[in-house]
Amino acid sequence: MRWSDGCAELYRVLIGGAALLLCAASAHAEATPIPHGTLELIAQNQSIVAGQTIDLGLHFQLEKGWHIYWTNPGDSGEPPRVEWQLPAGLTAGSIEWPTPQRLGTSTIVDYGYENAVLLIVPMNAEASLTEQQPVRLGAKIRLLVCSHEMCLPGKADISLTLPAKSQPSALDARTADLFAAARKSLPRSPPQNWRFSLADAKDSFMLSANLGRRITQAIFFPLAESQIENAAPQNLQPSATGFQMTLRKSAQLVKPIERLKGVLVLSGGQGYLIDLPLSKPRAPKGKAATISGSTHYNSY
Amino acid sequence: MKRSTPYPTLVYPALIALALCAVSAALVGAAAPDFTATASNGKTVRLSDYRGKFVVLEWHNNGCPFVRKQYNSGNMQKLQKQWTSQGVVWFTILSSAPGKQGYATASEENDYMAKMQAAPTAALLDPTGAIGHLYDAKTSPHMFVINPQGVVIYDGAIDDKPTPDLNDVPGATNYVSLALQQAMAGKQVETAATRPYGCSVKYADATH
Numbered sequence: 001m002r003w004s005d006g007c008a009e010l011y012r013v014l015i016g017g018a019a020l021l022l023c024a025a026s027a028h029a030e031a032t033p034i035p036h037g038t039l040e041l042i043a044q045n046q047s048i049v050a051g052q053t054i055d056l057g058l059h060f061q062l063e064k065g066w067h068i069y070w071t072n073p074g075d076s077g078e079p080p081r082v083e084w085q086l087p088a089g090l091t092a093g094s095i096e097w098p099t100p101q102r103l104g105t106s107t108i109v110d111y112g113y114e115n116a117v118l119l120i121v122p123m124n125a126e127a128s129l130t131e132q133q134p135v136r137l138g139a140k141i142r143l144l145v146c147s148h149e150m151c152l153p154g155k156a157d158i159s160l161t162l163p164a165k166s167q168p169s170a171l172d173a174r175t176a177d178l179f180a181a182a183r184k185s186l187p188r189s190p191p192q193n194w195r196f197s198l199a200d201a202k203d204s205f206m207l208s209a210n211l212g213r214r215i216t217q218a219i220f221f222p223l224a225e226s227q228i229e230n231a232a233p234q235n236l237q238p239s240a241t242g243f244q245m246t247l248r249k250s251a252q253l254v255k256p257i258e259r260l261k262g263v264l265v266l267s268g269g270q271g272y273l274i275d276l277p278l279s280k281p282r283a284p285k286g287k288a289a290t291i292s293g294s295t296h297y298n299s300y
Numbered sequence: 301m302k303r304s305t306p307y308p309t310l311v312y313p314a315l316i317a318l319a320l321c322a323v324s325a326a327l328v329g330a331a332a333p334d335f336t337a338t339a340s341n342g343k344t345v346r347l348s349d350y351r352g353k354f355v356v357l358e359w360h361n362n363g364c365p366f367v368r369k370q371y372n373s374g375n376m377q378k379l380q381k382q383w384t385s386q387g388v389v390w391f392t393i394l395s396s397a398p399g400k401q402g403y404a405t406a407s408e409e410n411d412y413m414a415k416m417q418a419a420p421t422a423a424l425l426d427p428t429g430a431i432g433h434l435y436d437a438k439t440s441p442h443m444f445v446i447n448p449q450g451v452v453i454y455d456g457a458i459d460d461k462p463t464p465d466l467n468d469v470p471g472a473t474n475y476v477s478l479a480l481q482q483a484m485a486g487k488q489v490e491t492a493a494t495r496p497y498g499c500s501v502k503y504a505d506a507t508h
Contacts, residue, residue, distance in 0.1 A: 076500035150401030
């Protein structure tokens with residue numbers, strides 16, 4: 001019966017989680033089990049500093065074949081949700097999402113992270129924060145962990161206690177590499193001389209890019225849901241100075257969009273945050289856009 | 301494709317473009333693709349036999365946290381009872397492949413429905429994912445409403461609270477009920493296409 005299978009699975013997860021916890025205990029005392037992985041709250045610095053912002057990180061480590069989700073999860077799933085429990089004087093910023101991976105099949109495409117990911121969260125301490133006692137930073141996390149065979153809900157209470165100082169604090173050598181790698185995987189602003197434009201082409205958007213060189217590989221990750229069809233192939237036409245990409249409109253897109261915001265990933269894996277207004281169709285140009293759209297279909 | 305060419309070559313790009321349009325457009329407004337399926341009660345069900353009635357299709361995976369939210373709260377069963385009592389046909393569809401979360405044999409599904417007091421018209425077994433792919437069902441739950449003329453009038457999420465939290469059931473706007481109410485009152489369905497939310501359908505070909 002499936003219900004008991006569900007229970008068996010739960011036991012498996014609990015036992016697996018306990019085993020992971022034991023394994024993790026030697027390396028990091030604070031790692032908390034989540035389904036098919038662990039989660040740990042870490043800090044880049046050794047202490048909280050009054051009047052400054054330091055970076056915290058949610059460090060997810062997952063068993064092979066399991067993933068969690070980006071801020072826009074794509075066709076299914078949901079991103080981890082964080083509820084901070086902080087003493088007065090401390091304010092958490094929003095998660096800085098690393099460039100995700102495209103996960104899925106020809107019909108269902110999700111955006112997320114496999115193996116391990118560090119989600120950086122800036123933590124600001126008010127100038128009035130006194131330094132007599134250590135500060136406990138806590139968070140309740142709810143998340144969905146999936147493989148291509150199943151999805152499991154996870155909950156974790158994580159915390160980290162740091163001394164509060166009035167002096168600038170030293171970096172924590174144990175976490176330095178993790179933060180450095182995570183920062184490298186964050187999407188950046190594109191160079192000033194790159195030019196992008198977005199045109200409406202009936203059932204698609206045409207993303208044109210001028211980067212001053214021929215681009216043969218690129219993937220676009222939309223930040224908002226229901227703008228583009230996640231599972232549609234992103235047909236890329238290289239040009240001498242960049243590329244043109246066809247992004248099929250989402251089936252749920254009922255109102256015309258004004259902007260398309262997302263992460264463009266070029267070969268090599270570097271992501272660039274782009275935020276493009278949809279060009280207003282002018283009479284002859286609008287027609288040209290439609291024709292160029294059809295030209296793309298020809299190349300299928 | 302090694303086929304003789306029934307159309308002038310120039311027609312093909314147009315046909316491909318049309319095919320792409322068909323994929324990209326929501327199913328809303330289109331004729332509901334017909335299918336024949338075996339139900340967990342052993343009967344054979346053909347969708348087109350239910351012309352003249354409203355039909356709800358509910359993509360199901362009993363292990364998915366988003367589905368469990370609906371069933372453990374009793375909400376899905378309540379909807380099934382509420383609408384089937386008004387003549388609506390309700391099919392729960394299982395497109396999980398054998399060995400994957402949500403797969404159930406006929407007797408397992410019957411046990412599950414008895415235990416949960418689920419009350420769809422029938423639970424349809426789709427372990428190959430053929431029906432799921434026909435509707436491009438992406439998540440569990442993913443809901444469709446078909447009108448008596450056989451046209452899809454709703455395609456999307458069950459409600460407007462895309463979380464697996466039981467607490468989010470009471471305050472949610474249920475899009476399926478809304479579509480049925482509006483259509484039965486002879487009105488246009490206002491929210492006809494939404495982003496379905498939940499676990500990805502665990503199709504046989506789902507690998508990455």
